[in-house]
Amino acid sequence: MKENLIKTLLAVLLLIASAGMASAHFTMVFPSDSADTVWDVAPEDYIAELGDTKTIYMMWGHPYEHILFDMSTVPEISVMKPDGTKEQLTPEEITVDGMDEDGELGTFKAYKASFTVDQEGDTVVYVKYEDIDEDMIDYTKAVIHCGVEMWEGWDAEVGQQTEIIPYMRPYGIEEGFVFSGQAMYNGQPLTDSPVEIEIYHTLDAGIEIVELAEEMFPYDPPMVFTRLMMSNDKGEFMYTLKYPGIWFIGATMEPESGQNVRGVFIVPVIEAFPPAGAQGSSAELDQAVAEAKQAAEDAKQAAAQTSSSSTPGFGAILAVTGLVAALFLVLRRK
DSSP, rough: HHHHHHHHHHHHHHHHHHHHOOOOOOOEEOSOOOOOSSGOOGGGGGGGTTTTTEEEEEEEEEETEEEOOOOOOOOEEEOOTTTTTTEEEEEEEEEEEEEEETSEEEEEEEEEEEOOOSSSSSEEEEEEETTTTTTTEEEEEEEEEEEOOOOTTTOOOOOSEEEEEEOOSSHHHHHTTEEEEEEEETEEOOOOOOEEEEEEEOOOHHHHHHHHHHHHTTTTTGTTTEEEEOOOOSSEEEEOOSSSEEEEEEEEESSSSSOEEEEEEEEEEEESSOOOTTTTTTHHHHHHHHHHHHOOOOHHHHHHTTGGSSTTHHHHHHHHHHHHHHHHHHHOOO
């Protein structure tokens, strides 16, 4: 009887512990016009025009579940401009609305800082935040892009202790693209280390998706909140960013003693282009080519059956002519 009671209590404790589990903490670095719209962040917010003032909001929490915590220390925030010059910004303490890990709505301590986009190209925003409760240091980077075909600076190293160097330009990335990069620690490849990947959800979407995960995977819901992989022997990694939205990719240095030090890269992912059903989409072009090839094959067979095809090369010429004509007609009607 006593043994059964102990087992029951242990099971309850484990259930409570698992209920409190959540996805990874991240420093959310979101450009926004105001605190009221910060949670509606979209890939377009990481684009600027020359002369724009960009305000960067910094929050601490679980992006996937939209859970927030008070920031326990003042973050350090700087920008590296396309020409390599650095500017340290002054963070201002604010509060933002959100939900805590118990599902209670409230306000949470956060910070913001602003800068002027005065160069075309890619400005790297980089933040250092030390969280007391998690006993870790979080280094986060995000890129603000400005200018048509001014694709310079997105892969810059800013000198963070743990830093992710992207191999792929972090804007203009469509859903389903594979993102790859290299994790570095003190300027050297961070090998065989955990890399966490997580997408951001708004509050309503976060609540809905978490409830669905708990229903479908009651044995371990967070396994689908935060995806986990390991860097290779060169510190490299790759992952398919399946959906449009704001993605967080974090590589962690886990020393034998002392604080974990993580480098995070934020990747805004746009919807597939061209959109499905749009004029000139790749799917329609593939269909047009397939129809044209079939028409050309029909023309070739017809040529082979006619007596006039005795002229050398006539069948091939007719087939090519049929292919061109068929392509013209098919593409014309699109």
